[in-house]
Amino acid sequence: MKNASTSKLVHTKDVLHDNPFVAPSDGRCLINDLPAELLSHIFVQGAESEHGEGSGNDDESDPSCESISELDSDDGSHSSHHSFDSDDERHLPFELLVTRICTRWRAVAVEETSLWSTIIVTPDTEIDKVKEYVRRAKGAPLEIIIDCTVDDDADEEWRWETESLAAHQPESTTLVDVLSVLMPHVGHWKAFSLSVSYFYPMLHALKKFAECEGAPMLEDLALYHYEDSEDIETFHPAEYKDQAFVLFHNNLPKLRQAALWGVHIDWKNSTFLENLYEIELAYHTLDVRPSYKEFVRIIEASPQLHTLTLCQSGPAGMPIDWLASMQEAASSDSVPDSFLGVTLPSVENLILAFLPPDYILALLERIHMPNVISLALDFEEDEYRPVVDRLCEPGPGSSKPLLAGIQALKLSGLPCSHIPSVIKAAETLTSMKQMSINFNHVDTVWLDLLSSPVFPAGTGALSTLSTPGTLFFPSLEAVSLTGLPGEIIRNIVSCRKEAGKPLKEVYVNKEDELDWEDEAWLKTNVEVFELFEGSDDEDIDDDLDDVLDLDDLDEEDIAEDDQDDAWEDDDDDDYDYDSETGVVFHL
Known part of the structure; x- marks a missing residue:
C-alpha cells in the first residue's frame, strides 16, 4: 500500500513538472524571469x-491623493x-x-x-492626478480628454453668461487649473478634446490657445460646446461672438482631424484648417458660420479630405450670399453661379444633419463629391422629397447618382412622404452593403423594401410603383435596426433568405427589448447578431464622429465617453477612468 502511494505521488510530480499553472516548488516567480x-x-x-x-x-x-511625494518611493x-x-x-x-x-x-x-500619456479629466479630477500623469509620461505624445460638462438638470444659477459670473462656474475652475498644468507641455500634445456645457470655459481655452506659439505635434483637435439653445440664428452671449485672435498662431503642421461643435473661430484669418482628413462642423448659429469663400478655402486646402460632417452648420447664407462672398476672390464685380462649383474627389464619408432641404440641394449642386461610399442623413420636420430625388440623379460632372456608389447608409431621420421617391432611392442603392436605420424617424416603406427584396408581379400595394421582379438592395449584408419589434426583425431576415439575399449580420438597439426567443432565433439564423446601445433617440449628435470604416466592415465601432473614477495606488495617488461603448454599427 505504501509503495502504491509513493508511486502515485511520483507520478503526480511528473505530471505537474513544468506545468505553467503550478508554482515552482523552490518559490521562484516565473514571470520575474521575463525581461523588463x-x-x-x-x-x-x-x-x-x-x-x-x-x-x-x-x-x-475621485479620491484625493495623500502623499504624491511617496508615489515612486523605492522603500516598498x-x-x-x-x-x-x-x-x-x-x-x-x-x-x-x-x-x-x-x-x-x-x-x-x-x-x-x-x-x-492618455490624460482624462472630469470636474471631479484631482489636479495632482494630471500633474502625476504628465510627469510619468515625460515627453511622450499626450492624448488629452477634458470633459467639463454638467448635468442637464443643473441649477439655473449655473447658466451665467457674463464673464464675471461665469468665471466662478465649477467647470471653468477645473479647466483653468488643468490648462495651467497642460499648456507648458503643448509641444507634445498629440490629441486634444474639450467638452463644456457653457461657452465661457471654452472661451478661456481658446484664449489660452491663442497665446500659444503652436502645437507642432497636434493631430486631432476636438472642441465641443453643448449648451442647449433654441436660437439657431444668433450666437449667445453676444459679447463673445467676435474673436480678435487665432488659435496656436496657425502653427498646427500635423493637424489631421478637426471637430468644432458650437465653437466658432476667426474663419478668415485661421489658416490652420488645412491638410485635414476629417472636418466636422456642427451646431453653429447662422451669424458665426464661415462665408462660402472661407468654407471653400478650408475644404480645398485639404486635398486628402476623407470625411466631411455638416450638422446644423456649413457656409453662411444661401447661394446669393455665396456669390457675394466669392466676388472678393474674383476680378469683376459679378461672378457666374458656376464659379461656386467645387469638386472633392477624396471625400468618401459624408454626414449631413439638421439642415433645411433647400440648403442641402444648394450644397449638392455646387459641391461635388463623386466618390462618396458612406452616407449618413439625419433630418427632421421638413419634407425632404427634393433631396431624395436629387440623390437619385447624376450630379454635375458625374455619370452616376450619388446613391449608386453608397456602400454604407445610415438613416437617423429622413422625412419623405412621397413613396415613389423612396422606391427610386431603393432601386438606386445597388452597391449598399450595410444599412443603419431608425424606424422611429423614417417612413415604414423602408421596412417594406427591406422585407420584400424582390417585388412579385401584381401583389402588394407597392408592386404597382416598381417593375415586377425588381431586386432591392442586392448587395446588402448587414443591418442595424432601431424601433422594430422582434417578430418584424425575424420577418426581414426570413424574407431576404427566401429571396436568396440573406443577411449575414444583424444589430439591434437594446432599447427595443427583444424577447429571448427572438434573440435566440436571430443568433441561429445570421452569422452575427449583437445588441448595441444607441444614443438618445438615435440622434446624430453622438454618432457624427464615428463614421463607418469601410475597410473593416465587420468591426464593432467604439465611441469613447471618458470619465474619472477612483484614482489611487498604494500611496493613494493614482487614477481611473471609465469608457462607454457606442453603437455597434456606425456610419
Whole structure:
C-alpha cells in the first residue's frame, strides 16, 4: 500500500513538472524571469485592451491623493502584498493595477511612458492626478480628454453668461487649473478634446490657445460646446461672438482631424484648417458660420479630405450670399453661379444633419463629391422629397447618382412622404452593403423594401410603383435596426433568405427589448447578431464622429465617453477612468 502511494505521488510530480499553472516548488516567480522590455510590452497591451473595452466602473468618485511625494518611493511602502478590499480598488485601470502587484512591476510600469500619456479629466479630477500623469509620461505624445460638462438638470444659477459670473462656474475652475498644468507641455500634445456645457470655459481655452506659439505635434483637435439653445440664428452671449485672435498662431503642421461643435473661430484669418482628413462642423448659429469663400478655402486646402460632417452648420447664407462672398476672390464685380462649383474627389464619408432641404440641394449642386461610399442623413420636420430625388440623379460632372456608389447608409431621420421617391432611392442603392436605420424617424416603406427584396408581379400595394421582379438592395449584408419589434426583425431576415439575399449580420438597439426567443432565433439564423446601445433617440449628435470604416466592415465601432473614477495606488495617488461603448454599427 505504501509503495502504491509513493508511486502515485511520483507520478503526480511528473505530471505537474513544468506545468505553467503550478508554482515552482523552490518559490521562484516565473514571470520575474521575463525581461523588463517584454513585461512592459505586456502592460501596454493590457492597458490598450482595457481602454478599448471600458473599465466598467460607473463610480464617479475621485479620491484625493495623500502623499504624491511617496508615489515612486523605492522603500516598498506601496506594499507588494496589498489586498483589494474595496470596489474602487477592484476597478483600478490596468496601468495602476500593475503598479500594485510588486516592486518590480511598479518600477517597470512607472517607466513605461505610454501607459501615462492618455490624460482624462472630469470636474471631479484631482489636479495632482494630471500633474502625476504628465510627469510619468515625460515627453511622450499626450492624448488629452477634458470633459467639463454638467448635468442637464443643473441649477439655473449655473447658466451665467457674463464673464464675471461665469468665471466662478465649477467647470471653468477645473479647466483653468488643468490648462495651467497642460499648456507648458503643448509641444507634445498629440490629441486634444474639450467638452463644456457653457461657452465661457471654452472661451478661456481658446484664449489660452491663442497665446500659444503652436502645437507642432497636434493631430486631432476636438472642441465641443453643448449648451442647449433654441436660437439657431444668433450666437449667445453676444459679447463673445467676435474673436480678435487665432488659435496656436496657425502653427498646427500635423493637424489631421478637426471637430468644432458650437465653437466658432476667426474663419478668415485661421489658416490652420488645412491638410485635414476629417472636418466636422456642427451646431453653429447662422451669424458665426464661415462665408462660402472661407468654407471653400478650408475644404480645398485639404486635398486628402476623407470625411466631411455638416450638422446644423456649413457656409453662411444661401447661394446669393455665396456669390457675394466669392466676388472678393474674383476680378469683376459679378461672378457666374458656376464659379461656386467645387469638386472633392477624396471625400468618401459624408454626414449631413439638421439642415433645411433647400440648403442641402444648394450644397449638392455646387459641391461635388463623386466618390462618396458612406452616407449618413439625419433630418427632421421638413419634407425632404427634393433631396431624395436629387440623390437619385447624376450630379454635375458625374455619370452616376450619388446613391449608386453608397456602400454604407445610415438613416437617423429622413422625412419623405412621397413613396415613389423612396422606391427610386431603393432601386438606386445597388452597391449598399450595410444599412443603419431608425424606424422611429423614417417612413415604414423602408421596412417594406427591406422585407420584400424582390417585388412579385401584381401583389402588394407597392408592386404597382416598381417593375415586377425588381431586386432591392442586392448587395446588402448587414443591418442595424432601431424601433422594430422582434417578430418584424425575424420577418426581414426570413424574407431576404427566401429571396436568396440573406443577411449575414444583424444589430439591434437594446432599447427595443427583444424577447429571448427572438434573440435566440436571430443568433441561429445570421452569422452575427449583437445588441448595441444607441444614443438618445438615435440622434446624430453622438454618432457624427464615428463614421463607418469601410475597410473593416465587420468591426464593432467604439465611441469613447471618458470619465474619472477612483484614482489611487498604494500611496493613494493614482487614477481611473471609465469608457462607454457606442453603437455597434456606425456610419
